[in-house]
Amino acid sequence: MNRFFVFTTLLCLAFAVSSQAGDKPNIIFVLCDDLGYGDVKCLNPDGKIATPSFDRLAKEGMIFTDAHSGSSVCTPTRYGVMTGRYAWRSKLQSGVLGGLSPRLIEQGRLTVANMLKAQGYSTHCVGKWHLGMDWVRKGDVEALNIEKAEQVNNVDYTKPITNGPTSVGFDTYYGISASLDMVPYCFIENDHVVANPTETMKLVMNKGGAVSYTREGPGSPGFRGEDVLPTFTREAKKVIEAKAKAGAPFFLYLPLNSPHTPILPSEKWQGKSGISLYADFVMETDDALGQIMKATEDAGIAKDTLIIVTSDNGCSPSADYPKLLAAGHNPSYNMRGHKADIFDGGHRVPYIVRWPAKVKGGQTSSQIVCLTDFMATAADITGVKLPETAAEDSFSILPALLGESGKPVRQSVIHHSINGSFALREGDWKLELCAGSGGWSDPRPGSPGEKGLPDTQLYNLKTDIAEKDNLEAKNPEIVTKMKSQLDEIIISGRSTPGAPQKNAVEVVLRKPTPAAKPNAKGKGNGKKKAK
CATH class of the missing domain: 3.40.720.10 (Alkaline Phosphatase, subunit A)
Structure with a gap:
């Protein structure tokens, strides 16, 4: 994205007709x-x-x-x-x-x-x-x-x-x-x-x-x-x-x-x-x-x-x-x-x-919202139509x-932990593509407590807000569907409607644990990457 494009984008925004002109x-x-x-x-x-x-x-x-x-x-x-x-x-x-x-x-x-x-x-x-x-x-x-x-x-x-x-x-x-x-x-x-x-x-x-x-x-x-x-x-x-x-x-x-x-x-x-x-x-x-x-x-x-x-x-x-x-x-x-x-x-x-x-x-609202929503909300309030190359999520x-x-x-909404682990929330369901916390609580990534756990977690937050009962093995069709949705959002470069955009770098969907070993071909952990 060059500086001329940014200048013209801001110029368009400056002259955008606000639906709430004088009421900002x-x-x-x-x-x-x-x-x-x-x-x-x-x-x-x-x-x-x-x-x-x-x-x-x-x-x-x-x-x-x-x-x-x-x-x-x-x-x-x-x-x-x-x-x-x-x-x-x-x-x-x-x-x-x-x-x-x-x-x-x-x-x-x-x-x-x-x-x-x-x-x-x-x-x-x-x-x-x-x-x-x-x-x-x-x-x-x-x-x-x-x-x-x-x-x-x-x-x-x-x-x-x-x-x-x-x-x-x-x-x-x-x-x-x-x-x-x-x-x-x-x-x-x-x-x-x-x-x-x-x-x-x-x-x-x-x-x-x-x-x-x-x-x-x-x-x-x-x-x-x-x-x-x-x-x-x-x-x-x-x-x-x-x-x-x-x-x-x-x-x-x-x-x-x-x-x-x-x-x-x-x-x-x-x-x-x-x-x-x-x-x-x-x-x-x-x-x-x-x-x-x-x-x-x-x-x-x-x-x-x-x-x-x-x-x-x-x-x-x-x-x-x-x-x-x-x-x-x-x-x-x-x-x-x-x-x-x-x-x-x-x-x-x-x-x-x-x-x-x-x-x-x-x-009180129980709607799922994310802090990334601030930009689109501010644009909506001021009557701005955002360009497709901005506010993709x-x-x-x-x-x-x-x-x-x-x-x-x-x-x-997509969640992300400190070590780069991903989760997808849709409705009451939450899919987590890691075996443990992906962070600082137990089971920590690479810890003995994480060893042997399924590499995928699925929870119904409506009945299990504490995320105790992993339903991944009982609901393979939900796991497959949500995993496909997560792949699509990552690959598309956006979760909002619009033309596909590019991520800055290749996005690795599953992070290797600190103890991960190269696979038989010597190419990391062998997990699929979403680009």
């Missing part, structure tokens, strides 16, 4: 980090963490109880939010990026920020980016690798950063490059660090019990993990207040750093839950949401502001599950697994929408929000 809402998309479905009180009646802001948003808006992140880890989900495309169609086939990784979003790919900017929106990002940006490297360094400690000092932090958020459609950016357990430990404003990271530091992960630390590397003097969430909240409120006065529609993408590790609630929130630091951090995250809501209300724009709040994946096992479970709180609610897994605990996430001007409050949820139709928003 402000849009605020809040993406929590590692917040479990069961961490939100209105979604988990047995939950022990107070979340009054989430609960009020739900009372005044609409809950989607069957919403899914594009992946069970963060970078690929963020790619999907920004592009409306599953990340496994990109070069990222497993895992996540680091804080010094290069830009993941392809040059020329249309993003939701670019699209809304063409429709007259001012566009702003505050928070954790984690989609890569290009730092100026010192010396002869071929690539920046988060796993190689010596690489973190081969960056000239005094030079402007290229290919960050402002290169994909955002007018302004204030945040951190990746997760707060990754270097560099510094704030970034637009294309430069706010303060040069001249110190070597690491952040304490847990102040209670055993102490562990984040990766060691460059940090700005005085930078503290406890200050990051309050800073994001403050900067987001500034955007809301300034843009409300300007009178034109705005888009604010607010990817928070919480409650991801390092679990560092600010001092005023430590001990508030009476359960654990993680529970305290969830409460502070809830308070941040409340401040965002209040900012729109104080500015007089709440009625015409669409707020979506969700999470990039399920809760991490680093959240001290034993302590939470002992208190009677399960971050995954009644589902199996957690962050990184192919099981629903890895990717079924909170998803709450408030838009007083259009969406009736107090509603994005379906508009606007009809569900407006109560216009009982038809499903989407027929199916």
Whole structure:
């Protein structure tokens, strides 16, 4: 996709006739980090963490109880939010990026920020980016690798950063490059660090019990993990207040750093839950949401502001599950697994929408939706017809929000785990093309517990939300049908109607386990590949 094509696409979008001309809402998309479905009180009646802001948003808006992140880890989900495309169609086939990784979003790919900017929106990002940006490297360094400690000092932090958020459609950016357990430990404003990271530091992960630390590397003097969430909240409120006065529609993408590790609630929130630091951090995250809501209300724009709040994946096992479970709180609610897994605990996430001007409050929808659907929804709201080369896996949820139709928003959704394992959800059925979790819970890939298990799992989530009863052997026709559908979606380069598109790389449908041996012909594990 060349730059001329992108320019002409944006030009067409800018002159598109909007079905809601003059009636474009402000849009605020809040993406929590590692917040479990069961961490939100209105979604988990047995939950022990107070979340009054989430609960009020739900009372005044609409809950989607069957919403899914594009992946069970963060970078690929963020790619999907920004592009409306599953990340496994990109070069990222497993895992996540680091804080010094290069830009993941392809040059020329249309993003939701670019699209809304063409429709007259001012566009702003505050928070954790984690989609890569290009730092100026010192010396002869071929690539920046988060796993190689010596690489973190081969960056000239005094030079402007290229290919960050402002290169994909955002007018302004204030945040951190990746997760707060990754270097560099510094704030970034637009294309430069706010303060040069001249110190070597690491952040304490847990102040209670055993102490562990984040990766060691460059940090700005005085930078503290406890200050990051309050800073994001403050900067987001500034955007809301300034843009409300300007009178034109705005888009604010607010990817928070919480409650991801390092679990560092600010001092005023430590001990508030009476359960654990993680529970305290969830409460502070809830308070941040409340401040965002209040900012729109104080500015007089709440009625015409669409707020979506969700999470990039399920809760991490680093959240001290034993302590939470002992208190009677399960971050995954009644589902199996957690962050990184192919099981629903890895990717079924909170998803709450408030838009007083259009969406009736107090509603609950059981429709299957995915975070990739944001782009098509934003396009539908603003009357934009998306080109066939964009948002290939994005379906508009606007009809569900407006109560216009009982038809499903989407027929199916594809799930992806940290090691690249695939699953297909259609109706009540869920097909998983791996023997175990595909992630961090038992049975882990390549573990003794996974050995001997069927290499395919099939669950009926209507009767077995905990994914305990594998029905694969009893329903071979369903397995065959769903496997064929999954192949077709992968090969077509899209799950939405339209002309076939190309995936960036060959997509391997079944991932070899860490202990996999070459087959007799010496060509890997011999499994079929979908291209």
